[in-house]
Amino acid sequence: xxxxxxxxxxxxxxxxxxxxxxxxxxxxxxxxxxxxxxxxxxxxxxxxxxxxxxxxxxxxxxxxxxxxxxxxxxxxxxxxxxxxxxxxxxxxxxxxxxxxxxxxxxxxxxxxxxxxxxxxxxxxxxxxxxxxxxxxxxxxxxxxxxxxxxxxxxxxxxxxxxxxxxxxxxxxxxxxxxxxxxxxxxxxxxxxxxxxxxxxxxxxxxxxxxxxxxxxxxxxxxxxxxxxxxxxxxxxxxxxxxxxxxxxxxxxxxxxxxxxxxxxxxxxxxxxxxxxxxxxxxxxxxxxxxxxxxxxxxxxxxxxxxxxxxxxxxxxxxxxxxxxxxxxxxxxxxxxxxxxxxxxxxxxxxxxxxxxxxxxxxxxxxxxxxxxxxxxxxxxxxxxxxxxxxxxxxxxxxxxxxxxxxxxxxxxxxxxxxxxxxxxxxxxxxxxxxxxxxxxxxxxxxxxxxxxxxxxxxxxxx
Amino acid sequence: xxxxxxxxxxxxxxxxxxxxxxxxxxxxxxxxxxxxxxxxxxxxxxxxxxxxxxxxxxxxxxxxxxxxxxxxxxxxxxxxxxxxxxxxxxxxxxxxxxxxxxxxxxxxxxxxxxxxxxxxxxxxxxxxxxxxxxxxxxxxxxxxxxxxxxxxxxxxxxxxxxxxxxxxxxxxxxxxxxxxxxxxxxxxxxxxxxxxxxxxxxxxxxxxxxxxxxxxxxxxxxxxxxxxxxxxxxxxxxxxxxxxxxxxxxxxxxxxxxxxxxxxxxxxxxxxxxxxxxxxxxxxxxxxxxxxxxxxxxxxxxxxxxxxxxxxxxxxxxxxxxxxxxxxxxxxxxxxxxxxxxxxxxxxxxxxxxxxxxxxxxxxxxxxxxxxxxxxxxxxxxxxxxxxxxxxxxxxxxxxxxxxxxxxxxxxxxxxxxxxxxxxxxxxxxxxxxxxxxxxx
Numbered sequence: 029x030x031x032x033x034x035x036x037x038x039x040x041x042x043x044x045x046x047x048x049x050x051x052x053x054x055x056x057x058x059x060x061x062x063x064x065x066x067x068x069x070x071x072x073x074x075x076x077x078x079x080x081x082x083x084x085x086x087x088x089x090x091x092x093x094x095x096x097x098x099x100x101x102x103x104x105x106x107x108x109x110x111x112x113x114x115x116x117x118x119x120x121x122x123x124x125x126x127x128x129x130x131x132x133x134x135x136x137x138x139x140x141x142x143x144x145x146x147x148x149x150x151x152x153x154x155x156x157x158x159x160x161x162x163x164x165x166x167x168x169x170x171x172x173x174x175x176x177x178x179x180x181x182x183x184x185x186x187x188x189x190x191x192x193x194x195x196x197x198x199x200x201x202x203x204x205x206x207x208x209x210x211x212x213x214x215x216x217x218x219x220x221x222x223x224x225x226x227x228x229x230x231x232x233x234x235x236x237x238x239x240x241x242x243x244x245x246x247x248x249x250x251x252x253x254x255x256x257x258x259x260x261x262x263x264x265x266x267x268x269x270x271x272x273x274x275x276x277x278x279x280x281x282x283x284x285x286x287x288x289x290x291x292x293x294x295x296x297x298x299x300x301x302x303x304x305x306x307x308x309x310x311x312x313x314x315x316x317x318x319x320x321x322x323x324x325x326x327x328x329x330x331x332x333x334x335x336x337x338x339x340x341x342x343x344x345x346x347x348x349x350x351x352x353x354x355x356x357x358x359x360x361x362x363x364x365x366x367x368x369x370x371x372x373x374x375x376x377x378x379x380x381x382x383x384x385x386x387x388x389x390x391x392x393x394x395x396x397x398x399x400x401x402x403x404x405x406x407x408x409x410x411x412x413x414x415x416x417x418x419x420x421x422x423x424x425x426x427x428x429x430x431x432x433x434x435x436x437x438x439x440x441x442x443x444x445x446x447x448x449x450x451x452x453x454x455x456x457x458x459x460x461x462x463x464x465x466x467x468x469x470x471x472x473x474x475x476x477x478x479x480x481x482x483x484x485x486x487x488x489x490x
Numbered sequence: 491x492x493x494x495x496x497x498x499x500x501x502x503x504x505x506x507x508x509x510x511x512x513x514x515x516x517x518x519x520x521x522x523x524x525x526x527x528x529x530x531x532x533x534x535x536x537x538x539x540x541x542x543x544x545x546x547x548x549x550x551x552x553x554x555x556x557x558x559x560x561x562x563x564x565x566x567x568x569x570x571x572x573x574x575x576x577x578x579x580x581x582x583x584x585x586x587x588x589x590x591x592x593x594x595x596x597x598x599x600x601x602x603x604x605x606x607x608x609x610x611x612x613x614x615x616x617x618x619x620x621x622x623x624x625x626x627x628x629x630x631x632x633x634x635x636x637x638x639x640x641x642x643x644x645x646x647x648x649x650x651x652x653x654x655x656x657x658x659x660x661x662x663x664x665x666x667x668x669x670x671x672x673x674x675x676x677x678x679x680x681x682x683x684x685x686x687x688x689x690x691x692x693x694x695x696x697x698x699x700x701x702x703x704x705x706x707x708x709x710x711x712x713x714x715x716x717x718x719x720x721x722x723x724x725x726x727x728x729x730x731x732x733x734x735x736x737x738x739x740x741x742x743x744x745x746x747x748x749x750x751x752x753x754x755x756x757x758x759x760x761x762x763x764x765x766x767x768x769x770x771x772x773x774x775x776x777x778x779x780x781x782x783x784x785x786x787x788x789x790x791x792x793x794x795x796x797x798x799x800x801x802x803x804x805x806x807x808x809x810x811x812x813x814x815x816x817x818x819x820x821x822x823x824x825x826x827x828x829x830x831x832x833x834x835x836x837x838x839x840x841x842x843x844x845x846x847x848x849x850x851x852x853x854x855x856x857x858x859x860x861x862x863x864x865x866x867x868x869x870x871x872x873x874x875x876x877x878x879x880x881x882x883x884x885x886x887x888x889x890x891x892x893x894x895x896x897x898x899x900x901x902x903x904x905x906x907x908x909x910x911x912x913x914x915x916x917x918x919x920x921x922x923x924x925x926x927x928x929x930x931x
Contacts, residue, residue, distance in 0.1 A: 475566025
């Protein structure tokens with residue numbers, strides 16, 4: 029069996045799955061339950077001077093019948109007395125000495141940082157996570173993302189912490205910034221042992237369209253919250269990759285953002301995450317999801333021949349390149365497998381209206397046909413097709429040539445004028461604008477009229 | 491057999507005749523509507539005789555716009571809820587759903603349609619209203635799916651409309667002829683009340699139009715006359731003994747059933763004659779009324795029945811037994827039905843022939859003839875210049891519904907020979923526009 033245990037910047041854990049600092053790690057009760065269920069570590073709900081929360085704290089984004097593809101909260105850091113949190117950390121560590129318990133911290137002055145780091149250390153925490161990410165409420169008080177957005181301030185605070193910390197220090201970054209590597213570099217300069225990302229994204233999760241207020245609604249009003257859940261994974265993956273690829277950061281990364289199953293976790297790891305943190309999925313489905321995550325990761329490692337987590341961390345990074353380094357000679361073309369096609373024609377309308385008019389309909393069949401010479405290989409049809417493997421993208425170049433935009437630029441072979449002959453779409457056929465007219469108009473008529481339109485003269489509406 | 495005990499109360503009746511397509515709640519509607527792919531040039535629309543923009547109304551339900559969904563449905567078909575429940579969706583919209591080709595359950599379009607329309611019926615929301623008055627008026631004969639649909643559309647086009655109905659309730663066979671497990675009286679009457687409140691046509695119940703004098707009066711008082719008269723009584727078979735007690739027509743039996751529920755008595759052993767959808771209904775209904783044995787007798791082979799496969803399955807599912815390749819020769823009994831004398835048949839090159847000497851008597855205490863409805867040719871002969879085809883169907887322009895007497899227009903069973911509610915509703919909408927075109931000249 030593969031070994032799922034990790035040593036993340038000196039923090040050991042039986043598996044790479046940690047609960048992120050959030051409501052699921054609010055108490056010793058929850059953390060013990062999670063460890064019992066199989067979680068490898070927990071980042072305690074952020075401790076500091078206890079806060080007072082509002083009622084009505086979470087909002088959700090549903091997609092069709094799927095609940096919580098996105099989630100946001102306006103809850104602040106721990107509202108429990110520090111002494112209670114510390115006592116419970118100690119109790120958890122006694123019961124689970126080999127699991128990772130990381131103290132998430134957020135205070136203001138140097139003295140406060142020193143005090144809380146020492147106290148957490150004394151309670152037995154295996155490491156610290158400095159919360160420079162919270163994008164709501166705490167940032168209005170100069171903490172959380174207010175720090176994460178100011179690399180100099182961030183660096184200073186990290187330096188304060190490093191003065192007393194005897195355990196590894198992780199800096200949690202906010203994605204509410206244009207270049208995530210800047211605060212990551214500041215964390216490194218400050219002496220941090222690792223970074224974790226992403227914290228939540230500033231968001232308004234929805235608007236109550238009857239009462240004209242943003243969700244979650246607090247007495248008829250609302251405020252921006254922090255966005256997370258499956259919808260944020262793509263943003264997180266990109267930021268994890270940016271930090272992992274930066275030559276000067278060179279810090280272990282704890283990946284956070286949209287992880288709800290083993291596959292999400294593997295993706296984070298392949299882009300450089302040495303541990304992963306989960307919150308929304310645990311809030312949605314409970315701690316039991318860990319069973320699927322560990323078994324899926326194990327199965328994947330067995331199938332791919334990975335024996336340790338280290339072997340897969342960052343495995344996809346060499347294949348993530350700047351756009352200018354992609355091979356422009358590579359060409360794929362859509363291929364419809366007629367025997368699988370159910371005739372929904374979503375590919376047709378998607379290509380017609382959203383891409384390059386490279387699919388046609390033929391009389392007598394509902395199976396659309398690819399117009400190969402128009403197909404630019406964009407994937408759209410294969411993405412909208414509801415049938416597995418019905419539309420495949422197949423390579424049509426010989427695979428012998430390699431030419432990048434960078435190469436073309438260096439060779440002086442790129443368009444430079446507005447009407448340059450070298451424009452990529454210059455010789456691509458598009459229909460005449462007026463050929464569009466009448467194609468969809470009949471669909472705006474009700475009932476039989478849409479079918480009979482053209483056959484009979486429909487009297488004007490009364 | 492006797493899967494069902496004889497219902498003695500309304501509650502027991504409702505249990506035996508539980509709705510095949512019960513109403514959805516918001517959660518089920520959300521889940522089901524989420525599955526719709528929003529096909530381009532959707533096959534479900536093409537399969538719908540009334541051309542409802544199905545992907546559109548499903549998308550509207552999905553986005554929480556039930557009112558808009560109901561509008562989409564009613565703009566194409568005024569019998570929106572009724573059709574959602576009584577349409578043979580298995581062979582229409584749902585049968586055309588592309589999911590069928592993937593061996594995935596098709597979208598429950600009928601139930602979604604009823605979900606949306608029921609919401610507005612319950613709320614009484616005003617979606618439609620009469621159009622600007624044209625000063626002209628139309629008489630509609632028959633308050634069935636054709637007549638009521640024509641009345642709605644004509645009101646929307648600004649005509650005064652009077653509907654003359656022989657019976658006491660509107661919707662025709664929807665309330666008098668459809669199987670009770672497909673739609674309840676309450677919900678169809680609620681939809682009729684909703685439509686009347688929206689459009690404000692007048693309905694004169696218990697007002698049959700039977701005579702030349704009555705027709706002349708209508709001809710003088712109205713600018714056009716719409717015939718939505720449907721079909722007549724069950725056709726006589728011309729068999730000896732057909733007048734025996736407990737030998738009844740399916741249409742008459744079902745009409746009684748719809749109005750009097752558990753108070754309708756059924757025989758202990760019932761023979762239903764016929765192989766169409768009405769025969770399946772009558773057989774199913776007999777079984778649900780507690781008959782111990784129900785036999786469906788058809789003169790050809792099983793696979794030659796006119797009924798939809800799912801309708802036969804439904805009948806089989808409640809214990810009905812098929813008896814095929816038999817033709818009735820005589821209804822036997824002394825005053826009361828005591829059996830049917832059959833002769834065995836065989837089909838050769840599509841022709842049915844009787845096998846000499848193969849007669850036998852199948853005992854029973856009730857016979858239900860589901861062998862088709864007669865055309866109302868006598869009544870139609872009162873209309874000057876009105877021509878019928880060889881099967882007694884009114885001849886009318888396919889796009890305008892105008893008959894060979896220019897003042898008369900037709901839709902529904904009297905025109906198409908007998909089809910679904912949805913066909914009548916779709917035809918009548920078109921015909922109303924034909925009337926409008928005629929009166930706008």
